[in-house]
Amino acid sequence: MARAVTPRRKALNTLIAWTIGLILFFPILWIFILSFKSEGAAILSPLEVLRAPWTLESYQIVQGRSDYFGHFTNSVVISLGSTLLGLLVAVPAAWAMAFVPSARTKDILMWMLSTKMLPAVGVLYPIYLMFISLHLLDTRIGLILVLMLINLPIIIWMLYTYFREIPGEILEAARMDGAGLREEVLHVLTPMALPGLASTVLLNVILAWNEAFWTLKLTAAKAGPLTAFIASYSSPEGLFYAKLSAASVMAIAPILVMGWFSQKQLVRGLTFGAVK
Amino acid sequence: MATQHSRSAARLMMAPAVTLLLGWMLVPLVMTLYFSFRKYLPLRPEIAQDWVGFDNYIRFVTSDAFWPAVQVTLIIVGGVLAITLILGVGLALILDQPMWGQGAVRVLVIAPFFVMPTVSALLWKNMFMDPVNGFFAHVLRALGLAPIEFLSQHSLGSIITIVSWEWLPFATLILLTAIQSLDQEQLEAAEMDGARWPSRFVHIILPHLGRAMTVVLLIQTIFLLGIFAEIFVTTQGSFGSKTLTYLIYQRVLESQNVGLGSAGGVYAIILANIVAMFLMRIVGKNLDA
Numbered sequence: 001m002a003r004a005v006t007p008r009r010k011a012l013n014t015l016i017a018w019t020i021g022l023i024l025f026f027p028i029l030w031i032f033i034l035s036f037k038s039e040g041a042a043i044l045s046p047l048e049v050l051r052a053p054w055t056l057e058s059y060q061i062v063q064g065r066s067d068y069f070g071h072f073t074n075s076v077v078i079s080l081g082s083t084l085l086g087l088l089v090a091v092p093a094a095w096a097m098a099f100v101p102s103a104r105t106k107d108i109l110m111w112m113l114s115t116k117m118l119p120a121v122g123v124l125y126p127i128y129l130m131f132i133s134l135h136l137l138d139t140r141i142g143l144i145l146v147l148m149l150i151n152l153p154i155i156i157w158m159l160y161t162y163f164r165e166i167p168g169e170i171l172e173a174a175r176m177d178g179a180g181l182r183e184e185v186l187h188v189l190t191p192m193a194l195p196g197l198a199s200t201v202l203l204n205v206i207l208a209w210n211e212a213f214w215t216l217k218l219t220a221a222k223a224g225p226l227t228a229f230i231a232s233y234s235s236p237e238g239l240f241y242a243k244l245s246a247a248s249v250m251a252i253a254p255i256l257v258m259g260w261f262s263q264k265q266l267v268r269g270l271t272f273g274a275v276k
Numbered sequence: 277m278a279t280q281h282s283r284s285a286a287r288l289m290m291a292p293a294v295t296l297l298l299g300w301m302l303v304p305l306v307m308t309l310y311f312s313f314r315k316y317l318p319l320r321p322e323i324a325q326d327w328v329g330f331d332n333y334i335r336f337v338t339s340d341a342f343w344p345a346v347q348v349t350l351i352i353v354g355g356v357l358a359i360t361l362i363l364g365v366g367l368a369l370i371l372d373q374p375m376w377g378q379g380a381v382r383v384l385v386i387a388p389f390f391v392m393p394t395v396s397a398l399l400w401k402n403m404f405m406d407p408v409n410g411f412f413a414h415v416l417r418a419l420g421l422a423p424i425e426f427l428s429q430h431s432l433g434s435i436i437t438i439v440s441w442e443w444l445p446f447a448t449l450i451l452l453t454a455i456q457s458l459d460q461e462q463l464e465a466a467e468m469d470g471a472r473w474p475s476r477f478v479h480i481i482l483p484h485l486g487r488a489m490t491v492v493l494l495i496q497t498i499f500l501l502g503i504f505a506e507i508f509v510t511t512q513g514s515f516g517s518k519t520l521t522y523l524i525y526q527r528v529l530e531s532q533n534v535g536l537g538s539a540g541g542v543y544a545i546i547l548a549n550i551v552a553m554f555l556m557r558i559v560g561k562n563l564d565a
Contacts, residue, residue: 005374013375020367021384024444028387030411031399043409045418089296092289100286108294110556115301117552119502121524122541123304125311125534130303149300156293212393212505217529227505230394234401234509241403248395259390260383267453272559274491275450 028252035059035245042241058246067221068247071229075251077140078215078225079208082147083155083201089148090155091197095189097156098163099171109160113272116153120213131218138220146218147208154269155204161273162196199265202258209255226251305545312538319532332539336527344516345523348432352519353500355436356443357493363440364447364492365485371448372455382452389445393505400438401427401510431515438506443499447492454488455481487558494555498548520544 005013022029033049034042041052062068097105127146128137136142166189174188215227230251233244259266267275312333315326336342371382388396404411405426413423426434458481466476502521511517513526524544528537 010374010376013370013373014377017370017373017375017381018377020370021381024441025384025387027396027399027404027441028391031403034403045414046411089292093293096286096289100282102283102286106560108290110560112293112297113556113559114549114552115297117498117548117555118301118305119521119541119544119548121502121504121521121528122545122548123308124525124541125528125538126304126307128529129307149296152293152297206390210390210392213502216394216505216508227392227394230392230398231505231509233398234394241409244398244402248399252391252395255390255392256387259386263382263386263449266389267450270446270495271450271491274559275454275488 028256031245031248034241035249037242039240039242042245058242059250062243062246062250068229068250071224071226072250074140074219074223075209075225075227078143078147078223079205081140081144082151082208083204085144086148086152086155086204087197087201090152090159094156094159094163098160098166099168109157112153112156116150124217127214128217137218138223140223143215143218143223143225146214147211150211150214151204151207154207154272155200157272158200158203158265158269159193159196161268162193162200165196166192199262200269202262203265203269206255206259206262308538308541308545311534312542314535316535316538317533328535332535333542336536336539336543341518341523345518345520348517349501349519349521351432352436352439352503353497355432356439356500357496359436359440360443360447360496361489361492363444364451365489367444367448368451368455369481371452385448386445388441389443389449391442393442393503394509396442397438397506397509400434400441405434427510428515431511431517435506435510435517438510439500439503442506443496447496450492451485451488454485458484491555491558494551494558497551498555501544501548501551520547 035058036054036056037049037052038055038057041049044052097109131137131142134142136145170192171184171188174184179188209225210227212227212231215225216231219225219228230244230248233240233247313327313329315323315328315331317323367385371378371385375381391399402410407413407423407425410423410426412426416423424430463476463480466480471479503519504521504525507513507517507519507522513519513522518526520540521544524537524540526537527533527540
């Protein structure tokens with residue numbers, strides 16, 4: 001991989017790449033800066049913004065608002081809940097398809113993937129109706145269910161590709177040594193599958209955290225996660241740059257950190273193993 | 277070898293997932309189909325629900341809003357695809373070069389993909405594109421130019437910019453992964469044979485990237501056909517930025533014309549399935565390998 005290049009060439013590469021990287025990152029950097037400025041300073045020209053004193057007041061105001069904390073909790077509960085519930089359903093299914101494949105395994109996998117392609121807007125009203133009649137509208141459990149179903153195909157696919165990389169001979173060897181199904185799963189399979197499980201959880205928490213169709217349409221004040229909370233700032237009377245920036249930074253920071261850890265898994269998870 | 281016993285166990289283990297997904301797919305789909313053949317306005321109960329045959333389907337495509345929405349959808353999807361694929365290949369090539377701080381640059385480039393859509397839309401709309409206090413307005417004024425009302429005067433260009441910013445990292449990341457799997461010896465051999473950079477790019481790198489580019493194209497198309505938050509937060513579909521998805525959403529939830537909206541939904545499902553078919557073929561081929 002490490003190709004030999006002249007130091008001059010390397011310096012030029014570095015300069016070009018960093019310039020582009022900083023341009024692409026700049027909008028995020030800018031709201032980060034704005035979030036530490038006062039409301040009056042945040043609407044000034046860029047140079048005046050940079051010269052203005054730094055302050056934590058926006059964070060204090062946003063955190064002090066009870067609704068921010070509520071929405072943050074909703075985001076955590078909904079993204080973790082839907083991912084864990086999805087794992088509960090997906091692990092056995094992916095395990096069965098990876099280790100006891102049948103002639104129909106491929107068709108089943110492809111069909112599962114196809115349910116992911118269903119455009120949300122095509123089934124919006126039926127889901128809306130069902131939510132009303134089941135009293136699920138604006139509840140966390142309703143969103144957990146919908147996001148679990150949306151991401152289930154991705155969870156199963158990711159787990160399947162990870163499980164398939166576990167050599168079957170190891171399981172057979174364990175079986176020969178007299179390990180029962182329980183020992184096999186607990187002591188052989190789980191340790192080997194753990195990295196794959198972790199990346200699956202990571203990517204799906206990210207996807208659920210950022211989902212912005214059902215979370216906007218099926219919630220109101222009570223169960224709305226951060227996506228809905230941020231969207232409520234789109235009305236003109238809620239237009240406060242510094243506070244909006246602070247709320248945004250708090251909404252995206254945990255996911256940015258998680259996302260940086262999951263770069264590799266992102267490719268596998270979102271291309272369904274088609275690009276490795 | 278799988279025994280009969282383990283086969284039935286496997287079937288049992290798959291049952292919950294299969295049942296849930298089958299229900300999630302079929303129940304809403306059948307309901308949407310059912311509504312699409314009826315006159316159904318829940319807010320106006322005095323209008324009787326009737327079977328209307330293909331009336332909703334015909335009315336949806338003959339309404340004044342339909343063709344503009346198709347055009348807007350094609351412009352946004354096509355524009356974002358062109359920008360992210362071209363810039364994505366370029367950026368992936370740059371990031372593949374030896375440099376200092378490669379990991380850190382990758383982190384900077386990928387970051388926008390992890391920003392939730394409502395945040396990206398709002399941050400562009402207010403902090404950058406706002407004609408009075410936005411970053412661009414300040415810069416334009418400093419240069420002695422008049423500020424531009426991006427979202428009302430150039431709504432499509434602005435939305436394409438926002439969505440491209442969100443999806444460029446995805447394209448770059450996947451194309452970079454593909455470039456890194458390229459056989460370096462092959463490239464070096466070509467270089468020694470005297471192949472210049474443009475011909476190496478056209479004859480070795482581009483063909484190698486073909487499949488990754490197709491995958492990016494198909495996956496992005498499926499997601500881009502359904503973009504919602506970016507329009508909901510910025511223009512709400514005004515200033516000529518109403519996509520098919522947004523039009524259907526307005527018919528169903530805003531004007532509560534469920535029959536008409538459902539017919540639109542069925543069109544959206546058919547469209548997504550055509551794209552999905554191509555994607556599945558590629559994914560399926562990979563499954564055999």
